[in-house]
Amino acid sequence: MSEQPTLIVLLGPTGVGKTNISLRLAEYLGCPIVSSDSRQFYRELKIGTAAPTEQQLSRVKHYFIGSHSIFDDYSAGQYELDAIRLFEELFHDHKVLALVGGSMMYIDAICNGIDDIPTVDAVTRQNWLNIYDEKGLYFIQEELKRLDPKHYEEVDLQNHKRVLHALEICTITGKPFSDIRTGKRKERPFNILKIGLNRSREELYDRINNRVDQMMEEGLLQEAEKFYEHRQLNTLNTVGYKELYEFMTGKWSLEFAVNMIKQDSRRYAKRQLTWFNRDKEIHWFHPDNEQEIIDFVHSKL
Numbered sequence: 001m002s003e004q005p006t007l008i009v010l011l012g013p014t015g016v017g018k019t020n021i022s023l024r025l026a027e028y029l030g031c032p033i034v035s036s037d038s039r040q041f042y043r044e045l046k047i048g049t050a051a052p053t054e055q056q057l058s059r060v061k062h063y064f065i066g067s068h069s070i071f072d073d074y075s076a077g078q079y080e081l082d083a084i085r086l087f088e089e090l091f092h093d094h095k096v097l098a099l100v101g102g103s104m105m106y107i108d109a110i111c112n113g114i115d116d117i118p119t120v121d122a123v124t125r126q127n128w129l130n131i132y133d134e135k136g137l138y139f140i141q142e143e144l145k146r147l148d149p150k151h152y153e154e155v156d157l158q159n160h161k162r163v164l165h166a167l168e169i170c171t172i173t174g175k176p177f178s179d180i181r182t183g184k185r186k187e188r189p190f191n192i193l194k195i196g197l198n199r200s201r202e203e204l205y206d207r208i209n210n211r212v213d214q215m216m217e218e219g220l221l222q223e224a225e226k227f228y229e230h231r232q233l234n235t236l237n238t239v240g241y242k243e244l245y246e247f248m249t250g251k252w253s254l255e256f257a258v259n260m261i262k263q264d265s266r267r268y269a270k271r272q273l274t275w276f277n278r279d280k281e282i283h284w285f286h287p288d289n290e291q292e293i294i295d296f297v298h299s300k301l
Contacts, residue, residue, distance in 0.1 A: 005091040005190045006301060010100045011036075011107055011276060012197035013269035015208040017287035019052055022100040022198060023059055031094045032061040036110065038076075039238060041068045042098030044227065047220045048240035050211065063261060067111050068237040070227065080109035082190075091190065092187070096301065104154070104275040111194075113186030120168040128164050128171070143167060148176035154275050158264065161234055194298050195293060196282040198273065208265045215240065216258060224248075239264045 008029075026033050036043070039049040043066035045161060052065060052086040060213050068074050083099075090097055099110060102160050107115075132140050145152040147170045155162050166177040173180060199207070224244040227236055231245045240261050276282060285293050 005094070005189050006096050007087065007110070007188075007192050008096060008098050008297060009036075009107060009111065009192060009194045010098060010197070011102055011194065011282070012287075013204060013272040014102055014195045014265055015211050015269065016101055016199055017207070018102065018197055019050075019056065020139070021287055021290060021293060022098060023056060024290055025297065026060040026098050027292060028258060029096045029098065029297070031096045031098055032063060032089075032090060033098045033100050034086065035057075035064040036079075036083075036106045038074075038079070038101075038103040038104055038106050040101070041063050042066070042070045042072075042235055043068070044070050045223070045235075045241070047215050047218050048238075049221045062115050065156075070084070070233055071113065073118075076105045076109045077114045079106050080114050081139060083110055087259060089191065092243040101117075102272055104272060111192055115181050117169060117180060118172055120165070120172060124171050125164075128167050132160060132164060137163075140153070140164060142166060148178050149175065150178040151181075152269060154178075156268070156271070158239075159237055161237075163173075192281075193297065194279065194282040195297070196276060197287045198284055199286060204269060205266050208269060209262045212240075212258060214261045220244070221254075237267055239298050 008025070009020055010025065013019050022033055026027075034198055037049070039045060040051045042049070045051070046066075050124060052062065057065065064083070087097060087145045099107070101107065128140070137158075137160055140160065141152070141157050144155070144157075144163050145164055146276060148166060149270075151166050157191065169177045169180055198204070215290075220240060221244060224236075224241045225248070227233075227241075228245065228248055230236060231241070236242065243252070243260040246252040246260075252260070283296065284286050285296070
């Protein structure tokens, strides 16, 4: 075994089955789980984020599950600082830790570090905000496609704040945002072993569709309803909630909103896989092959 401790990064698209594998793996290794699912940070959003249940949480110690409120302003940069600080503490008692999730920027923040992105001046920010208010989401999406086609393929295009931020950086640097983000990788005082989970597209999409139906049965509509008056929050501008708010405002039928949750979830899974497939350090497995995954991890430690 290496003298350095090891961080096992278990990643994959939404709905693939990371939770069950992570519990088995953590129990086998006797280590806690640190979440890198940025939506599961928020304690108010349990159903729509498929957060681990109380029973699952009781099996293994988890960090960054329900640790923040939707009213908190939290970023990948702050997560990097908080998580690295936590790792320093946990590695005193554990030679191995498990980082589990599918939030691409948050996983990158841990494995590679956040790039030093220039600060956007108030004039540039206001200019792009005015353009968005005047011309709408589709226009700024197309502008990003023109200025930075690579980032266009990766970013959550329905999140106007992320699209605007990329456009702001393109404007002040004269370079694509994706070029600015490919900075030097930070050195970490631990080894990193990346395990990717994936299924056939048909299998994954069926699981996503079924999971949305299950969320609705569990009370997703009621969960979203509680925060209707706060729907403009960036934390609620996310799949599963923003579609239901379109129903609540009378724009869509409930059936159409649920179908859009399924469609947006599938699109998000596709974006995740596009992002992850660029990383040649990921070792891919089917989630059903639990023992194969455990044997592989054992062989690397």
